[in-house]
Amino acid sequence: CSNCRGGGKERKTRKIAVTIPAGVESGMQVRLSGEGDAGSDGGGTGNLYVYIDVQEHQFFHRDGSDLRYVLPVNIAEAALGAQKSIPTLDGKDEDLLLPHGTQPGTEFRIKGKGVPHLHGNRRGDLLVTVDVRVPGSLDDRQQELLQELAQSFADSNRGSRKGGSSDEDEKGLFDKIKEALG
Known part of the structure; x- marks a missing residue:
């Protein structure tokens, strides 16, 4: 016939629902048995292979079953x-x-908050890396507070050269930081 041109097979396009198991990675394939091309000379249908390409996430980077997340914090935090x-x-x-x-x-490390393992009921971990962000610009009050903080570090360093600073000096420094930065 004109549709198969004598080959006995007709090409058709159709949609197939594919269940992607949790934990797959880029480069893996999912086999759909019996969803491929028809066999020749009346043979059974073949398999359809779907190749996986996992998209990048907005916040997370995948590392096997673990996820990585960069946490931005300011210097006060x-x-x-x-x-x-x-x-x-x-x-x-x-x-x-x-x-x-x-x-x-x-x-x-936050245990069990990563990607599910492909074959099993466990999950990877969520690894959080701290990224301390130094402000690019400061208002007058912030600049004044940081200058006071820098001066207290300089005073503390001078005291440590003379024989060390005491626990009370260190406690006072953190109290100053808490008061200054709120």
Whole structure:
């Protein structure tokens, strides 16, 4: 016939629903049995293979079953500590308590909030890396407060050369930071 040109097969386009299992990665394939081309000379239909390409996420970077998230914090939050809300794939934020003195690049692990393992019922972890953001511009009050803070560090360093600073000096410094930055 004119449709198959004597080949016994007719080309058609159709939509097929594909269930993608949780945990797949780019480059993997999903096999749909019996959804491929018709076999020749009356043979059975073949399989259809769908190749996976996982799109990048707005917030998360995938590392196997783990997810990575960069948490921007300001210098006051890093120095004084802070409670931060971390987004998850589930849509529910997780609370993360940053201790005072958190350094740039510090990594925190939130267990079980990553991507599900492909074959199993476990999940990877959510790895949160702290990115301390230094402000590019300051208003007059912020500049004044930071200058006072810088001066207190200079005074503290002079005291440590003379024989060390006491716990009371350190406590006073953090109290000053808390008062200045609110």
